[in-house]
Each structure stands twice: as structure tokens, then as C-alpha cells.
Amino acid sequence: DAGVIQSPRHEVTEMGQEVTLRCKPISGHNSLFWYRQTMMRGLELLIYFNNNVPIDDSGMPEDRFSAKMPNASFSTLKIQPSEPRDSAVYFCASSEPPGAGKGPYNEQFFGPGTRLTVL
Amino acid sequence: RKEVEQDPGPFNVPEGATVAFNCTYSNSASQSFFWYRQDCRKEPKLLMSVYSSGNEDGRFTAQLNRASQYISLLIRDSKLSDSATYLCASSGGYQKVTFGIGTKLQVIP
Numbered sequence: 001d002a003g004v005i006q007s008p009r010h011e012v013t014e015m016g017q018e019v020t021l022r023c024k025p026i027s028g029h030n031s032l033f034w035y036r037q038t039m040m041r042g043l044e045l046l047i048y049f050n051n052n053v054p055i056d057d058s059g060m061p062e063d064r065f066s067a068k069m070p071n072a073s074f075s076t077l078k079i080q081p082s083e084p085r086d087s088a089v090y091f092c093a094s095s096e097p098p099g100a101g102k103g104p105y106n107e108q109f110f111g112p113g114t115r116l117t118v119l
Numbered sequence: 120r121k122e123v124e125q126d127p128g129p130f131n132v133p134e135g136a137t138v139a140f141n142c143t144y145s146n147s148a149s150q151s152f153f154w155y156r157q158d159c160r161k162e163p164k165l166l167m168s169v170y171s172s173g174n175e176d177g178r179f180t181a182q183l184n185r186a187s188q189y190i191s192l193l194i195r196d197s198k199l200s201d202s203a204t205y206l207c208a209s210s211g212g213y214q215k216v217t218f219g220i221g222t223k224l225q226v227i228p
Binding site: 031033035041042043044045048050055056091095106107108110111112113 | 153161162163164165168206214215216217218219220221
């Protein structure tokens with residue numbers, strides 16, 4: 001079975017450019033999460049969706065960041081305009097509905113990440 | 120104070136040693152806890168879930184202390200292949216998981 005798919009795997013862009021990251025969750029998973037990971041701050045939750053609806057976007061750093069989930073199999077994270085401090089690895093993760101696994105909160109499966117460098 | 124705190128290490132241990140990591144959490148309402156493993160330049164992958172007092176899987180044991188609000192991960196007979204970063208995580212809300220910064224382990228021959 002395919003895991004979480006992210007594209008592109010690497011992105012190098014110049015400051016001020018628009019960046020769009022894409023994610024396809026595992027089929028049947030109803031929750032989708034966007035994370036950012038840096039050496040200094042670790043893995044930070046940016047936003048998550050449940051059944052395509054944004055539930056918590058409190059981690060989105062500022063208005064330059066936006067995320068959409070138009071259907072159950074696709075999500076985008078957009079940064080416009082990008083800045084050098086946005087350089088990080090961006091992970092998308094998905095999970096099954098609560099109760100589908102062994103506990104009340106289910107394992108999150110991560111995609112391979114997008115390594116973003118903003119020059 | 121961060122919601123989940125870990126010592127970033129690195130922990131350098133000889134092969135065959137036993138090593139333990141601790142992780143503290145500040146949200147007393149947290150109900151579920153996890154240890155994820157992350158290899159260099161790879162994505163995190165679930166190592167163990169901890170829903171009650173603890174969990175054991177082979178050489179790995181995770182324990183939860185709700186009174187002191189910490190979880191631990193014990194690795195016995197460490198292997199070279201155990202070298203990785205171990206992320207502690209807690210969940211207190213609707214599927215939202217908060218991760219620690221990770222503890223780096225290097226097992227030395």
C-alpha cells in the first residue's frame with residue numbers, strides 16, 4: 001500500500017516567490033496534519049484537518065501561510081511570499097478515525113517530507 | 120515552557136548498553152503518549168504507543184508516570200541500528216499530537 005505521498009521532495013526558491021507543497025494522505029485516513037521541522041524548534045504542528053475541514057490552524061506562523069484540503073485525497077500548503085526563515089522540512093501526516101486503532105488516538109503516518117530552502 | 124520537553128542529547132552509548140530517555144509533559148489532560156523514531160533525513164515513524172502505565176516490545180520498554188507527568192523509553196542491549204533521534208509525543212485533544220524536540224542516540228561499536 002502506498003504511504004503518505006508528498007511533492008516536491010526538494011524545493012529551492014528565492015525570497016518572495018510562492019511555494020506550494022502537496023500531500024496525498026493514505027486512503028481511508030480522515031485526518032491530515034501539516035508539520036514543520038527545524039533544528040531549533042523541532043517538529044511543530046502547523047494545521048490539521050478532519051474530514052477535509054480545518055480543525056486547528058493555531059500553529060500557522062502568519063498570514064503568508066495557507067492550507068487547503070479540497071477533497072479526502074489531496075491537500076496543499078502554500079507560502080506566499082516565501083522568506084529565508086521558512087526554510088525547513090515540511091511533513092504531511094495522516095491518521096485513521098479515533099477508535100479505529102488500538103487506542104483513542106491513532107498513529108500518525110508521515111510522508112517523506114519536502115525539504116524547502118528559501119534563498 | 121514547552122508542552123513536551125526532552126533532553127536533545129546526544130547520548131553516545133556503547134553497543135550492548137542499556138539507555139533510558141525521559142520526557143516530561145505539561146498538559147495534565149494528556150491521555151495518550153507516543154515514542155517515534157526518526158532516522159537522519161527521514162520521516163518520523165511510530166516506535167511505541169503508551170496508553171496506560173506502560174508498554175513493552177522486545178528490547179524497548181516505555182513507561183508512563185502520570186503523577187510526575189513524564190514518560191520514559193528504555194532500550195536494552197542497544198544495537199548500532201538503534202542510532203536515531205527519538206521523539207516523545209503527547210495527545211490531549213482531538214487527534215492533535217505535540218512532539219518534543221527529540222533525543223539523539225548514537226550507539227558506538
